[in-house]
Amino acid sequence: MVTQPHHLYVHVPFCRLVCAYCDFVTVGGRAHDILRYTDALLHEIEARPAPGELRTIYFGGGTPSLLSGEQVGQVVQAAEVRWQHVALEEVTVEANPSERESPDWDGLRAAGVTRISLGVQSLRDEDLVTLARGHTAREARQAYAAARRAGFDNVSIDLIYGIPGQSPSDWRGVLEAALELRPDHLSCYALQLALQPDEWAAPPRPGALRWRNRVVPRQDDALAADQYRLAEEVLAGRGYRHYELSSWALPGRESRHNSAYWARRAYTGIGAGAHSYDGAAQRSWNTRDLDTYLEVAEMDECPVADAEVLNEQERAFEAIALGLRLVDGISRRAFEAEFRLDPVERYALALAETTRKGLIEVDGDAVRLSPTGRLLASEALISFAG
């Protein structure tokens, strides 16, 4: 019997400073609870089923690099003991490049971490001030160098564009500075602020809302679109393959964990607010509230807040929405094997409309966003939602 791949996401909500633009499940000023939280994660691993073959672990946040190498190692080890089948290909930890919270690089290496995702965001101090990031470009370079010195040969850098006051040439400068470091992987995200309250993973605090209200009118969508195109051009010129809307990688350095999400593989999410998916139709999510999470996990119970079962139509739409994130797009054959109909037939009207607008291309087996469609992915997707 073939054992299906499985993936583990570990959410660590603690941050030294909670950034005003952030919509993740985070808490500031609770670093004293990290020990207790790590213990709760171990309880949760015990309380959950451990299906399939564990292939990747991803510590996201929040700021998972606030955990010591030993604490990360305890979680990795507990997962390796809990899963009957383990063939780890990648263990990623997101890290913040600030001197005041310098990650335990050697400890992380010793814990079995193989990949670092560094939240650089910009290598231009003016941008970091606008974002109130709490670190400088110099600190980001130092953190990158320290990760390399500790022996990490797979380092990803996150960058943000569309920051008010950041011109296309400023952004080009940020990209060039990032490329000087020669990271294995780059994720470039548009600064997204103008979300509706029901889209917030966690409602922003009043101070953060005031900051957003000041910054949103200074954002310029056309400029951000130019910056995205610039990233595509500059990074392609340096050998980085654009494989997902926001992700570029040197050959073989694509994120295996995130690729599993886009391929709709099964994953277990542990920690406050973490989501899980059974690879078929069921999704569930943990309570976001840190205190509730700690109390429930400590009783050896699953801190699941709620779950939903997707019907066939929702699953097909999700296959489209996640598949179109990939630059290679959706395989018509794979879609047909799962949903018994070629997507070109099933979504004939949506495809007629989006191809006419130049947002989607159908090319042999592939249905994918066009270069223009990558800029207007949400608009393209709306046509498939009906």
Ligand code: SF4
């Ligand atoms: S952006 Fe990163 S560091 Fe800032 S609050 Fe969000 S998770 Fe924490």
